[in-house]
Amino acid sequence: MARAENVPAAAVQRLSLYLRQLDFFQAHNRRTISSRQLGDPLGISDAQVRKDLAHFGQFGQAGVGYRVSELGPRLRQILGTDKTAPVVLVGFGNLGRALGAYHGFDKRGFEVAAVFDADPKKVGQSVPGIESARIRPMSDLPKVVAERDVRLGILAVPATAAQAAAETMVAAGIRGILNFAPVTLHVDADVAVASVDLAVQLEQLSFQIAGQA
Amino acid sequence: MARAENVPAAAVQRLSLYLRQLDFFQAHNRRTISSRQLGDPLGISDAQVRKDLAHFGQFGQAGVGYRVSELGPRLRQILGTDKTAPVVLVGFGNLGRALGAYHGFDKRGFEVAAVFDADPKKVGQSVPGIESARIRPMSDLPKVVAERDVRLGILAVPATAAQAAAETMVAAGIRGILNFAPVTLHVDADVAVASVDLAVQLEQLSFQIAGQA
Numbered sequence: 001m002a003r004a005e006n007v008p009a010a011a012v013q014r015l016s017l018y019l020r021q022l023d024f025f026q027a028h029n030r031r032t033i034s035s036r037q038l039g040d041p042l043g044i045s046d047a048q049v050r051k052d053l054a055h056f057g058q059f060g061q062a063g064v065g066y067r068v069s070e071l072g073p074r075l076r077q078i079l080g081t082d083k084t085a086p087v088v089l090v091g092f093g094n095l096g097r098a099l100g101a102y103h104g105f106d107k108r109g110f111e112v113a114a115v116f117d118a119d120p121k122k123v124g125q126s127v128p129g130i131e132s133a134r135i136r137p138m139s140d141l142p143k144v145v146a147e148r149d150v151r152l153g154i155l156a157v158p159a160t161a162a163q164a165a166a167e168t169m170v171a172a173g174i175r176g177i178l179n180f181a182p183v184t185l186h187v188d189a190d191v192a193v194a195s196v197d198l199a200v201q202l203e204q205l206s207f208q209i210a211g212q213a
Numbered sequence: 214m215a216r217a218e219n220v221p222a223a224a225v226q227r228l229s230l231y232l233r234q235l236d237f238f239q240a241h242n243r244r245t246i247s248s249r250q251l252g253d254p255l256g257i258s259d260a261q262v263r264k265d266l267a268h269f270g271q272f273g274q275a276g277v278g279y280r281v282s283e284l285g286p287r288l289r290q291i292l293g294t295d296k297t298a299p300v301v302l303v304g305f306g307n308l309g310r311a312l313g314a315y316h317g318f319d320k321r322g323f324e325v326a327a328v329f330d331a332d333p334k335k336v337g338q339s340v341p342g343i344e345s346a347r348i349r350p351m352s353d354l355p356k357v358v359a360e361r362d363v364r365l366g367i368l369a370v371p372a373t374a375a376q377a378a379a380e381t382m383v384a385a386g387i388r389g390i391l392n393f394a395p396v397t398l399h400v401d402a403d404v405a406v407a408s409v410d411l412a413v414q415l416e417q418l419s420f421q422i423a424g425q426a
Contacts, residue, residue, distance in 0.1 A: 009417075012417060012420050013413070013417060015420075016410070016412075016413040016416045016417065017397065017413070019416075020395055020396075020410070020413070041397060042397045043397060043399070078420070078423075079416045079419055079420045079423070080419040080420055080422070080423035081416055081419050085419060087415065094310075094311045094314040094315060094342070095311050095315060097307075097311060098307045098308050098310060098311030098312075099311075099411070101307040102307060102308060102411060103307075104395055104410075104411060104412045105411070105412055105415065107412070108412035108413075108415070108416060109416075110412065110415050129307070151422055152415060152418055152419065152422070154415075175422040176418035176419065176421060176422045177418070178411075178414050178415055178418060182233055182317055183233075184230065184254060184255045184256060186256070192418050192421035192422050194414045194417055194418050196409055196411070196414060197229070197233070197317075198312070198315060198317055198318070198391075198409070199229075199317045199318055199320070199321035199323065200226070200229040200230070200233070200321075201391050201407045201409060202300065202318065202321070202323050202365060202367075202391055203229045203232075203292045203294055203321060203322075204222075204225060204226060204229065204407055205365055205389035205390070205391060205405050205406075205407050206292055206293040206294050206298060206365065206389065207225050207228075207291070207292045207293055208389060208405035209293070209364055209365070209388040209389045209405050210291075210292070210293035
């Protein structure tokens with residue numbers, strides 16, 4: 001299998017979309033699909049589908065296409081989501097609350113294993129959507145990460161608290177952070193960070209439609 | 214000013230980050246900054262900062278740098294966020310609820326003007342965080358979009374309902390959609406779509422850290 005660093009990030013991003021589409025086909029009892037059938041609903045060409053998948057090995061069969069029931073699990077394996085991965089959620093404001101209750105994560109192989117907040121008033125409160133979970137203090141983070149072997153964390157704290165919280169997460173053993181705080185995090189190069197700044201996304205749309213009548 | 218189509222998307226994305234950083238400097242009473250000082254906290258080189266800004270005109274002054282109080286408003290103008298832009302929110306589940314109450318939007322020039330949901334049980338309910346707002350039926354969308362001259366919409370409905378909701382939004386006059394549903398939307402080419410699939414983001418992190426000890 002290709003090592004992570006040799007594959008273009010855009011190809012890995014599309015891998016997630018292929019998997020999402022395969023899950024859809026699986027749910028609709030499709031058995032085999034061509035690269036065109038896989039790419040079309042995503043607006044991706046069949047040549048691009050074949051090129052992307054070729055980074056990771058040989059898939060499919062000439063004249064038959066890909067077996068939905070085989071390609072999905074293979075992609076999950078490549079993405080590292082073939083087993084359910086525990087995730088910690090740090091920050092339980094409006095956004096953290098929504099992320100904790102978000103059903104989209106479980107379907108894709110992620111489980112919010114524990115929720116943390118620095119606010120003593122929130123600690124001990126129950127977490128809607130996560131059975132039997134209580135909000136834990138930040139000081140519990142290292143223990144939980146070690147016990148559950150957690151590698152991924154979601155950061156949903158205010159901008160001013162984000163860098164310190166990220167450092168606490170990394171020190172506890174977190175290797176990948178999905179950051180919702182509107183700041184650029186500075187962490188070791190071997191820690192993966194993906195940032196989702198919701199206002200930035202709207203700004204980009206605003207720019208794209210600016211000047212339209 | 215450069216037209217939208219001639220500027221690399223990555224440069225426009227960085228424009229949002231420069232603006233975010235300028236707001237920070239402004240809040241900390243910094244008057245002038247160099248391209249290095251602007252780029253450093255973002256992990257962007259000074260040469261890249263200069264190159265990105267050059268797409269949009271002449272900024273700053275040799276030996277002085279950029280005036281924070283001037284560059285910020287100029288960038289807002291370019292992004293089309295110099296006046297508060299009304300935004301409709303479609304879908305009021307867990308994620309929609311969080312997005313409606315998200316304070317990050319107002320600071321960046323967006324105002325959630327109205328909230329819509331297809332569920333008759335939700336229609337008429339109040340919206341936490343948005344004073345005097347009630348959830349409205351989808352059938353009100355065209356009227357609200359026309360009255361308030363809304364161009365941007367946030368889509369936070371389940372995957373199965375997303376395409377139909379997007380079509381309703383576009384028919385009502387929405388030109389840019391921030392899509393949180395885990396599907397690829399098919400809309401006219403002149404409608405801008407930005408998609409945020411939270412599970413895909415986690416998957417990408419999972420891939421990046423896969424194979425680490």
